[in-house]
Amino acid sequence: MQIQQVTTDSDRVQVWWADGERRRGDTAASGRASQFHFLWLRDNCPTARHPVVGEKVLDPVTIPLEIAPASVEVANGNLRIVWANDGHESVYEAAWLYDNAYELETRQARRYQSTLWTTQMLANFLPEVSFDSVTADDEGLLTALRLLRQYGFVIVRGVPTEPGMVVKLAEQISYVRETNFGVIFDVVSMPDPNSLAYTAVKLNAHTDLVSREAQPGLQFLHCLVFEAVGGESILVDGFAAAEELKRLHPEDYELLTNTAVRFRYQDKKTDINAKFPIIRLDADGNYFEIRYSTALLAPLDIDHHLVKPFYRAYQNFSHLLRDPRFEFKFRLRPGDCEVFDNRRVLHGRDSFNPQSGPRHLQGCYIDTDDFLSRLRVLERGGRDFRESLSVVRSA
Amino acid sequence: MQIQQVTTDSDRVQVWWADGERRRGDTAASGRASQFHFLWLRDNCPTARHPVVGEKVLDPVTIPLEIAPASVEVANGNLRIVWANDGHESVYEAAWLYDNAYELETRQARRYQSTLWTTQMLANFLPEVSFDSVTADDEGLLTALRLLRQYGFVIVRGVPTEPGMVVKLAEQISYVRETNFGVIFDVVSMPDPNSLAYTAVKLNAHTDLVSREAQPGLQFLHCLVFEAVGGESILVDGFAAAEELKRLHPEDYELLTNTAVRFRYQDKKTDINAKFPIIRLDADGNYFEIRYSTALLAPLDIDHHLVKPFYRAYQNFSHLLRDPRFEFKFRLRPGDCEVFDNRRVLHGRDSFNPQSGPRHLQGCYIDTDDFLSRLRVLERGGRDFRESLSVVRSA
Numbered sequence: 001m002q003i004q005q006v007t008t009d010s011d012r013v014q015v016w017w018a019d020g021e022r023r024r025g026d027t028a029a030s031g032r033a034s035q036f037h038f039l040w041l042r043d044n045c046p047t048a049r050h051p052v053v054g055e056k057v058l059d060p061v062t063i064p065l066e067i068a069p070a071s072v073e074v075a076n077g078n079l080r081i082v083w084a085n086d087g088h089e090s091v092y093e094a095a096w097l098y099d100n101a102y103e104l105e106t107r108q109a110r111r112y113q114s115t116l117w118t119t120q121m122l123a124n125f126l127p128e129v130s131f132d133s134v135t136a137d138d139e140g141l142l143t144a145l146r147l148l149r150q151y152g153f154v155i156v157r158g159v160p161t162e163p164g165m166v167v168k169l170a171e172q173i174s175y176v177r178e179t180n181f182g183v184i185f186d187v188v189s190m191p192d193p194n195s196l197a198y199t200a201v202k203l204n205a206h207t208d209l210v211s212r213e214a215q216p217g218l219q220f221l222h223c224l225v226f227e228a229v230g231g232e233s234i235l236v237d238g239f240a241a242a243e244e245l246k247r248l249h250p251e252d253y254e255l256l257t258n259t260a261v262r263f264r265y266q267d268k269k270t271d272i273n274a275k276f277p278i279i280r281l282d283a284d285g286n287y288f289e290i291r292y293s294t295a296l297l298a299p300l301d302i303d304h305h306l307v308k309p310f311y312r313a314y315q316n317f318s319h320l321l322r323d324p325r326f327e328f329k330f331r332l333r334p335g336d337c338e339v340f341d342n343r344r345v346l347h348g349r350d351s352f353n354p355q356s357g358p359r360h361l362q363g364c365y366i367d368t369d370d371f372l373s374r375l376r377v378l379e380r381g382g383r384d385f386r387e388s389l390s391v392v393r394s395a
Numbered sequence: 396m397q398i399q400q401v402t403t404d405s406d407r408v409q410v411w412w413a414d415g416e417r418r419r420g421d422t423a424a425s426g427r428a429s430q431f432h433f434l435w436l437r438d439n440c441p442t443a444r445h446p447v448v449g450e451k452v453l454d455p456v457t458i459p460l461e462i463a464p465a466s467v468e469v470a471n472g473n474l475r476i477v478w479a480n481d482g483h484e485s486v487y488e489a490a491w492l493y494d495n496a497y498e499l500e501t502r503q504a505r506r507y508q509s510t511l512w513t514t515q516m517l518a519n520f521l522p523e524v525s526f527d528s529v530t531a532d533d534e535g536l537l538t539a540l541r542l543l544r545q546y547g548f549v550i551v552r553g554v555p556t557e558p559g560m561v562v563k564l565a566e567q568i569s570y571v572r573e574t575n576f577g578v579i580f581d582v583v584s585m586p587d588p589n590s591l592a593y594t595a596v597k598l599n600a601h602t603d604l605v606s607r608e609a610q611p612g613l614q615f616l617h618c619l620v621f622e623a624v625g626g627e628s629i630l631v632d633g634f635a636a637a638e639e640l641k642r643l644h645p646e647d648y649e650l651l652t653n654t655a656v657r658f659r660y661q662d663k664k665t666d667i668n669a670k671f672p673i674i675r676l677d678a679d680g681n682y683f684e685i686r687y688s689t690a691l692l693a694p695l696d697i698d699h700h701l702v703k704p705f706y707r708a709y710q711n712f713s714h715l716l717r718d719p720r721f722e723f724k725f726r727l728r729p730g731d732c733e734v735f736d737n738r739r740v741l742h743g744r745d746s747f748n749p750q751s752g753p754r755h756l757q758g759c760y761i762d763t764d765d766f767l768s769r770l771r772v773l774e775r776g777g778r779d780f781r782e783s784l785s786v787v788r789s790a
Binding site (some may be wrong): 035044050057059061065100102104142175180199204213268274275282285297301302303311312343372386 | 406407408430432434435438439445448449450451452454456460494495497498499502504537570571572573575587588589590591594596599606607608655660661663664665666667669670671672679689691692694695696697698699702703706707709710713714716733734736762763764765768771772775780781783784
């Protein structure tokens with residue numbers, strides 16, 4: 001990234017990138033400049049950060065709202081500003097500015113684009129890796145994590161069928177997130193269940209722990225024993241189904257993204273509830289998560305006139321989640337561990353006959369933050385994290 | 396709760412409560428009836444739930460959107476409906492209907508009202524309990540949890556000054572939430588810190604782990620040793636400060652509730668970010684959380700025209716958070732543990748001189764879901780959780 005020249009406008013510095021180094025997301029018609037507000041620049045001066053920790057130490061209340069530069073220039077390829085109010089000098093690396101430009105198109109182009117899938121696509125390519133490759137080195141692990149980010153799931157083959165191995169696998173990525181179901185949960189048919197998961201009934205595709213404010217991110221389900229008849233696993237790309245809902249029934253999509261509904265889980269020791277939309281978008285309008293479990297929907301506490309539209313949308317989305325185009329069915333074998341983004345890829349299972357033989361899975365969770373953090377750190381390689389903060393110079 | 400009579404309208408049953416048993420939230424002018432949509436009623440029929448687990452087993456796609464009753468009556472004090480499409484009988488207890496009525500005023504009246512505080516109020520009443528009372532029995536623990544819910548913090552006195560006791564205290568409530576800082580974190584001045592918390596600098600009031608999608612709920616800070624000069628603790632009721640911002644600068648309040656900004660944390664092993672508003676409201680417009688840390692605000696990725704309004708609002712809110720009316724300062728003594736709702740009550744500390752003596756706190760976190768769950772289960776007492784689902788009859 002090279003800066004060709006810099007100019008100023010009323011409240012901003014415009015950085016003109018050298019030919020051939022257009023902003024990410026640029027179309028031919030758009031400009032070659034990125035704009036940086038004076039306030040933004042002063043607050044993000046490299047000297048505003050602790051040189052070791054990298055956290056900000058500049059107190060934001062000390063920045064005059066009308067701050068402006070006395071001088072702006074390109075110096076040694078970097079942007080150099082001297083501020084009019086106190087003569088402070090700020091020097092910004094070109095690469096850092098490029099990476100942090102905040103025009104809408106630039107932000108959109110920076111966003112990771114996952115691959116939405118249908119069962120037809122999975123017939124040609126199934127995201128799977130071996131336990132040996134994941135545990136061998138960083139490269140093998142990185143391959144698995146990238147598949148997870150791209151498809152929302154990966155199947156790990158050849159995991160030793162010993163109890164507790166699911167945590168060993170998860171800890172390749174991060175520490176495990178404990179929940180009210182414990183650190184590890186055993187998915188078996190039980191005499192005194194506290195969840196439908198611990199019966200032998202069919203479970204329609206759902207996300208786990210919908211009644212918690214933060215649904216778990218990654219879910220691991222490791223097959224230890226499977227001799228029962230039935231019990232095939234189901235995975236559904238909830239974002240793909242949501243896209244189809246938007247196409248077929250845009251008003252239903254609008255309703256499910258904008259109407260928060262409550263989910264509630266109770267047992268002898270627990271009483272948890274949360275109210276969020278079934279299709280939740282983030283602050284920039286991108287998919288954030290699906291929150292869907294017909295088992296745990298609480299009595300609706302929404303306005304009366306929304307009740308019927310909600311059930312219509314809920315039924316239409318439910319039909320799509322069970323549509324053979326989206327519902328991927330397969331049989332786990334002992335030693336398989338399905339790992340999936342619980343907030344994107346819904347999971348379920350067919351009913352099984354517990355008299356026909358045992359079926360035993362072990363599961364655990366990891367937060368999305370910790371999954372993505374591990375992925376970013378692996379991608380960072382050996383570089384000093386303070387480079388991306390501009391506190392130390394990039395190599 | 397007694398039902399006087401029931402009537403039907405085009406899409407609903409109206410339940411008229413007996414005199415003197417008005418809906419919660421009723422004013423003299425409003426009616427005495429609660430309305431329940433036919434779809435709502437059918438989906439919440441007690442037979443729609445698993446009798447042991449309590450989860451729903453009725454498949455929502457099987458409910459006709461035009462469902463209507465063949466008959467509606469009061470039978471043995473309960474609402475009894477026979478459905479026209481399939482003759483299914485649904486019986487709803489009056490108390491359960493009353494508890495789940497979903498008119499807006501009813502929902503609002505059901506919501507817990509916490510007590511927003513100023514330093515002046517704390518001069519008259521400080522929420523504090525003894526370690527002995529919290530560990531003695533359920534009643535003592537319930538008292539502490541209710542203070543926490545009401546004020547957003549409680550100070551526990553007389554916690555043995557042994558390392559690890561902070562987890563023993565937290566486990567009175569629930570399992571601990573591990574984070575990238577571990578299960579327990581030691582707040583001491585360190586030679587090679589990975590957070591400003593582990594230096595001796597002043598920390599303005601902030602919430603912890605703003606860069607994570609789910610900020611921790613309860614935070615525990617247990618004072619083991621404190622001989623250093625300086626280092627007084629700070630607590631600020633963020634919801635009280637937000638209310639004051641709304642009163643003084645309504646446009647700033649609007650901006651901070653509607654504009655998501657990114658926070659980012661990095662160290663050698665970690666790279667986590669999240670984008671949410673600084674003042675976040677829930678689906679019903681009530682305070683959900685404050686997310687505020689000047690140390691971890693990432694370069695803004697918002698529209699250019701919002702940059703200056705953001706800094707103005709950010710500065711105004713920052714000034715309020717440091718206003719002596721809201722900033723409660725006190726000195727922890729060895730054996731004290733401050734426990735606070737990290738998403739409501741901001742915490743900080745004055746700088747201290749590490750040469751003047753040691754200062755050692757130990758901390759840990761618990762999720763809000765698990766804190767509130769414990770509180771609800773304690774308040775439930777010995778009652779069967781399936782009563783509130785209407786799956787078993789209330790006593």
